[in-house]
Amino acid sequence: MAANFWASSHYKQLLEQEEVDVVHSPDKEKGFTLEDFKLIKMQMSNYIAKLAQYVKVRQRVVATAITYMRRVYTRKSMTEYEPHLVAPTCLYLASKAEESTVQARLLVFYIKKQYNDEKYRYEIKDILEMEMKVLEALNYYLVVYHPYRPLSQLLQDAGMTELTQLSWGLLNDTYKMDVILIYPPYMIALACIYIASVLKEKDTTAWFEELRADMNVVKNISMELLDFYDSQKVTADERIGAALHKLALKP
Amino acid sequence: MGEGGGNSRNNNNNNSNRPAWLQQYDLIGKIGEGTYGLVFLAKIKSQPNRGKSIAIKKFKQSKDGDGVSPTAIREIMLLREINHENVVKLVNVHINSSDMSLYLAFDYAEHDLYEIIRHHREKVNQSINQYSVKSMLWQLLNGLNYLHSNWIIHRDLKPSNILVMGEGDEQGVVKIADFGLARIYQAPLKPLSENGVVVTIWYRAPELLLGAKHYTSAVDMWAVGCIFAELLTLKPLFQGVEVKATPNPFQLDQLDKIFKVLGHPTPEKWPTLVNLPHWQTDQQHIQGRKYENPGLYSVVHLSQKSPAYDLLSKMLEYDPRKRITAAQALEHEYFRIDPLPGRNALVPCQPGEKIVNYPARPVDTTTDFEGSTSVQPPQPVSSGNAMSGSGVPPMVAARPLPRNMPPMAGMQRMPGPGMSAYNLASQAAMGGGMNPGGIPMQRGAGGQPHQQQQLRRKDPGMGMPGYPPQKSRRF
Structure with a gap:
């Protein structure tokens, strides 16, 4: 529910890593690997953030849009749900859900600005059609909780507001x-x-201890994030390009 | 939930325009119309809920080619998270990709407070009995307390949005409906006018009329006070004439109506009053007039010493920060004295009390899902007891069509969707702080409705976004 994460649809829908890391069969048939799948989702997260800068929406809208996009791909294949259309559509839907509605024609304008490639230049009609499909793929669950508010509250509690910028x-x-x-x-x-x-x-051992948070989980997430930064060093555009190329292959 | 429009390109020639998902319902007719679109009555065709009535709310396609309306998005968003006996239950979402329309399916409620009040005023010529008034008010507050403790403000409470279940296992249970304007208020709320929304001004709190920029849950409590008074007197308490100018006109007449009954607000009693935009800019209008105070008690015909009057006056407190909250109201003395509130608000248990049979909701059977009207002469159709599965024509009963309903001045008639919890038994058995009911199942046996509230308030998870219950100590 709105104020109580533990009673929310978000909490009930949390997945295991193995459930998220599933390449759907239409994509698999194209030779898609889990790595490709993750790379494209990352690329689309960047794309959403980029579009959001143009249309000037808050970070919260970006975060919700990316969450929608990632949820869609736990259930749908990229072959059927073209990422370059799903990404702006998720931003469009998130802007409505987060009370800062962006007009579809504005999004379309910036999509065209982003892509010269004909096949990624979607029209309003495409976005509106995909909006329905995304709603359905999300099973109409639209409330998303983000770590931003807890982050500032926790930093305040810890008296470590100087870490705000970095942790943000x-x-x-x-x-x-x-x-x-x-x-x-x-x-x-x-x-x-x-x-x-x-x-x-900063020594936060005492603070974390007093918090009685599950440090195994905290450290797991931290390791994932650090691994991600490591992989970024070698992640060049060409790897993303290769992954996208596979997606473009006709089955 | 929901079936896609993927297979909505219909290959059934009999209903060339009907989407496939509609096949699971028997469409009975139109029961309401609002700014957002139309509401239809339908019945489920197949087991396990065969014959069950469903209200289907169709959202109009956005005019400006902007897809699903933000109102629909927000309503779905909230309803998907909500689960409480006194709040409408969304049972399904359907989409029609061919024409990009969206449908919300709710459990159907036969009555609403607007119709119940109207029936008493125009047909029965007698006030609503005390037990029913108290039970409806208690359940309304119970649902509202649930919403408020989950940081949701309804923002458009009015009699037509408060539904009451008809015959069946939830008979007489109150359901708050129409969440199109509701908001989670952790996020900053824009004024209604900014969303281009028109709402009835009769139930609007004075701070909003005076231009307050921020909503609090107190605006809903003001509306509940107005509804309480209307249940007692069968007349809207503050029937102002709306200024239709845009945007967000200053509703002087509405304020005038309020001041006439409650007297002038003063900065002594309401310190933040001086900060409200219209209080300052329209001084000569608002502050200039002198009001003789006839007293709220005489308008609602209550003794100044009665608990009912005490509760009502606390709901109609000018200062939103002093106004009674839903949780406090549920514990008010009014609900602890006879007659105690009950789950079935329509049927008092006391022998000798007259049971009023409210008419079923009028159904317009001539309008189809596309909203077009057929050329056939209208046929009034009973929705209450007709089993219309397998092509049996619904029973015919004599009652007026919606178009014959005399619209009240300045008020758009919007019968909300109806609903009931599917598995009442399992909900009732949940127990613990999250039990959504909390109403004594048998009058006399429980009689302590406030107990649930205390339990719920103790739930440490509430009001702590993003934190686990066991960590609440720290935050």
């Missing part, structure tokens, strides 16, 4: 992965604080 940036980067589908938001916030405190050499 780390948090933004978690949306390049699927963690929002797997862990409760406050756990993700704690992981960001944990990494930030280690980087800034």
Whole structure:
């Protein structure tokens, strides 16, 4: 429910990593690997963030849109649900859900600005059609909790507001992965604080102990995030390009 | 939930325009119309709920080519998270990809407070009995307390949005409906006018009329106070004439009606009054007039010493910060004295009490799902007891069609969708702090409705976004 994460559809829908890391069969038939799948989701997260900058919506809308997009791909294949259409559509839907509606024609304008490639230049009609399909794929569950609010509250509580900027940036980067589908938001916030405190050499052991949070989970999320940064060093555009190329192959 | 429009390109020639999902229902007719679209009555065709009545709310396609309306999105968003006996239950969502329309299916409620009040005023010529008034008010507050403790403000409470279940296992249970304007208020709320929304002004709180920019749950409590008074007197308490100018006109007449009954608000009693935009800019209008205070008690015919009057006056407190909350109201003395509130608000258990038979909701059988009207002469159809499965024509009863209903001045008639919880037994058996019911199942046996509220308030998870219950100590 709205104020209580533990009674919300978001909590009930949390998945195991193995449930998220499923390449659907139409994609598999194209030779799609789990790595490809993750890369494209990351690329589309970036795309959503980019479009959001143009249409000027808050980070919260971006975060909700990315969560929608990632939820869609736990159930649908990229072959059937073209990522370059799903991504802006999720931003469009999230803008309505988060009370800052962006007009479809504005999105279409910036999509065309982004892509010269004819096949990614979608029209309003395409977005509106996909909106219905995304709603259905989300099973009409639209409320998403984000770690931003818990993050600032936790930092206040810990008296470590000087870590705000760093941990906030780390948090933004978690949306390049699927963690929002797997862990409760406050756990993700704690992981960001944990990494930030280690980087800034702040001793937070006592604070975490008093919190009695499950440190195994906090450390797992932190490791995932750090692994992600490691992989980023080698992730070049060409790997994304190769993955997208596979998707474009006719079955 | 919901079936896609994927197979909505219909290959059934008999109903060339009907989407496939509609096959699971028998469409009876239209029961309401609002700014958002139309509401239809339908019955489920197959087991396990064969013959069960469903209200299907169709959202109009957005005019400006902007897809699913934000109102529909927000209503779905909230309804998908909500689960409470006194709040409407969304049972399904359907989409029609061919014409991009969206349908919400709710459990059907036969009555609403608007019709119940009207029936008493125009047909029975007698006030609603005390037991029913108290039971409906208690259940309304119970549902509202659930919403408010989950940070949802309804923002459009009015008699036509408060539904009451007809015959069946939920008879007389109150359901709050129409969440098109409801908001989760952790996020900043834009004024209604900014969303281009028109709502009835009769139930609007004075702080909003005076231009307050921020909504609080207190606006809903003001509306409940107005509805309480209307249940007692059968007349809207503050029947202002709306200024239709845009945007967000300053509703002087509505304020005038309120001041006439409650007297002038003063900065002494309401300190933040001086910060409200219209209080300052329209001083000569608002502050200039002198009001003789006839007293709320005389308008609602209550003794100033009665618990009912005490509760009502606390709901109609000018200062939103002093106004009684839903949780506090549920514990008010009014609900602890005879007659105690019950689950079936329509049927008092006391012998000798007259049971009023309210008419079923009028159904317009000439309008199809596309909203077009057929050329056939209208046929009034009973929805209450007709089993219309397998092609048997619904029973015919004599009652007026919606178009014959005299619309009240300045008020758009919007019968909300109806509903009931599917598995009442399992809900009732849930127990614990989250039991959505909390109403004594048998009058006299429980009689302590406030107990549930205390339990719920103790639930440490509430009001703590994103934190696990066991960590609440720290935040």
